[in-house]
Amino acid sequence: MNFVTATPRSVTVRAPAKVNCELRVGPLGRAGFHELSTVFMAVGLYDEVTVTHADRWSVTTTGPYAAHVPDGEDNLAVRAARLLARHMRVTRSVVSIRIDKHIPVAGGMAGGSADAAAVLVACDHLWGLRMDREELLDLAARLGSDVPFCLAGGIAIGSGRGERLAPVLARGTYHWVFALSSEGLSTPTVFAEFDRLTVGSRIAQPEPSPAMMTALRSGDPEALGDALVNDLQEPALSLRPGLRAVLDAGLEFGALGGIVSGSGPTVAFLTGSSEHALDLCVALTASGVVDQVTRAKGPVHGAQVLAGPSRD
Ligand code: C5P
Numbered sequence: 001m002n003f004v005t006a007t008p009r010s011v012t013v014r015a016p017a018k019v020n021c022e023l024r025v026g027p028l029g030r031a032g033f034h035e036l037s038t039v040f041m042a043v044g045l046y047d048e049v050t051v052t053h054a055d056r057w058s059v060t061t062t063g064p065y066a067a068h069v070p071d072g073e074d075n076l077a078v079r080a081a082r083l084l085a086r087h088m089r090v091t092r093s094v095v096s097i098r099i100d101k102h103i104p105v106a107g108g109m110a111g112g113s114a115d116a117a118a119v120l121v122a123c124d125h126l127w128g129l130r131m132d133r134e135e136l137l138d139l140a141a142r143l144g145s146d147v148p149f150c151l152a153g154g155i156a157i158g159s160g161r162g163e164r165l166a167p168v169l170a171r172g173t174y175h176w177v178f179a180l181s182s183e184g185l186s187t188p189t190v191f192a193e194f195d196r197l198t199v200g201s202r203i204a205q206p207e208p209s210p211a212m213m214t215a216l217r218s219g220d221p222e223a224l225g226d227a228l229v230n231d232l233q234e235p236a237l238s239l240r241p242g243l244r245a246v247l248d249a250g251l252e253f254g255a256l257g258g259i260v261s262g263s264g265p266t267v268a269f270l271t272g273s274s275e276h277a278l279d280l281c282v283a284l285t286a287s288g289v290v291d292q293v294t295r296a297k298g299p300v301h302g303a304q305v306l307a308g309p310s311r312d
Helices: 076-088 111-126 133-143 147-152 187-198 210-218 221-227 233-239 243-252 274-287
Strands: 008-028 034-053 058-062 095-100 155-159 164-167 174-180 257-260 267-271 292-298 304-311
Touching: 008 111, 008 147, 008 187, 008 210, 008 221, 008 257, 034 111, 034 147, 034 174, 076 095, 076 111, 076 133, 095 111, 111 133, 111 147, 111 304, 133 147, 147 155, 147 164, 174 221, 174 243, 174 274, 187 233, 210 221, 221 257, 221 267, 233 243, 233 257, 243 257, 243 267, 243 274, 267 274, 274 292
Parallel strands: 058 095
Antiparallel strands: 008 034, 008 304, 034 095, 034 155, 034 292, 155 164, 174 267, 174 292, 257 267
16 A cells, blocks of 8 residues: 655744733843833734745735735744754755735834744644744744744733743733824834933833733723833834824723834724724724724734645
């Protein structure tokens, strides 16, 4: 009898966007990174990434933000696949990567990091590596500060440069509305603006606030709305003064809290229910101050295999 060994041909993984419910920025360290204390929440806005065995490396992107994605070696997704292949000494490692992009690019929602996390999980499956979670998290941290969280998902405290994760006691489901900008903001530029605005002031070592911890433990969206805080908000507003009108509009239309997401320019609003979120989307769209709105629930899982491995 003839047996044909079935080999996995492709694997699809979806990875979520994040919002920082709290982002405290500390002093600039010698490696060019700021010490952070942040509370990440993964939200149900996803990129879907498919990796397929191929003869040459390639990245193709579809979806609403396809045009803004860097290609070739600049793409963090390609770097993720190459890093994993090198680390695990995978011989047949060439893959084509297809990204269905629904997370805004350079939007402060970890879009590129989500793709990198998705590629790590997808290649792990495609190549049959069955890697240890800790080892994957270590590799993720080498790719970017937000990549480990995109792997982990849920709600977590990030420290160090954001890559060191610790669990948080949290309850409830939260309904977010995101006001998106048609043009992204560069993360290093926003951190540099933070440095410029804080020059000469003493910057405290950042740590999670008791108000945030209590709010997450209670599961009460009003308490979480009150506790939202982001030290990168002022620098983002300084670079994009128009975002202030967006924040004001959301709060005026009844959001429980509003905050620039990460390094921006996305503005995240917390609402009390999915109906409330829908109402806020309608009001923001009608106001004309926002380029585009979307809504999503959190917390959600980190990068997860959707389909595959499909077999030849
Ligand atoms: O880690 P990631 O590649 O996402 O960081 C992008 C840039 O953002 C860094 O090169 C640095 O300029 C800035 N950054 C920082 N402090 C952090 C995280 C990022 O200054 N904790």
